[in-house]
Amino acid sequence: MLHSLSRALHEEVRFDTEKVTSVDSISHPTLTHADTPARIDVVLVNGDPHPDRSDLPPYGAGETACKPLIAAVANAIYDATGVRLRRVPFRDGRVLAALKAARVYQ
Structure with a gap:
């Protein structure tokens, strides 16, 4: 879940004309401990179509x-x-630009 949250808020895959350029933790930042919620409740649901097949x-x-x-x-x-x-990512600059484009924020 934290990886998905990191992807939503921080991570961005960048390309040039030939290859991926965001190949390290500097150019591909991830969620830090300071960014994580204090608590995440997880509910696992058994969606196995064959629960009796061990x-x-x-x-x-x-x-x-x-x-x-x-x-x-x-x-x-x-x-x-x-x-x-x-x-993605839903960074503050991208959110602000979308708000301005929609004329929600000046």
Whole structure:
């Protein structure tokens, strides 16, 4: 979940004409401890279509939350501002530019 929150708020993959240029932690910043919520409540739901098949490998638990968490952050921004953001990361400069473009903020 923290990785998804980091992706929503900080991380941005950058490209030039040939390759990815954000290849290290300096150019690809991630969430720090100071940025993390004090508490995150997680509810795991058994969505296994074959719960009685112990011979099958387990499904991932964290990976499935990536896209819904980013969408939830986008929806929270929309709910708070009335402006829909469709490109991560949702950094303050990008949010402010969207607010100005929508004439919500001068």
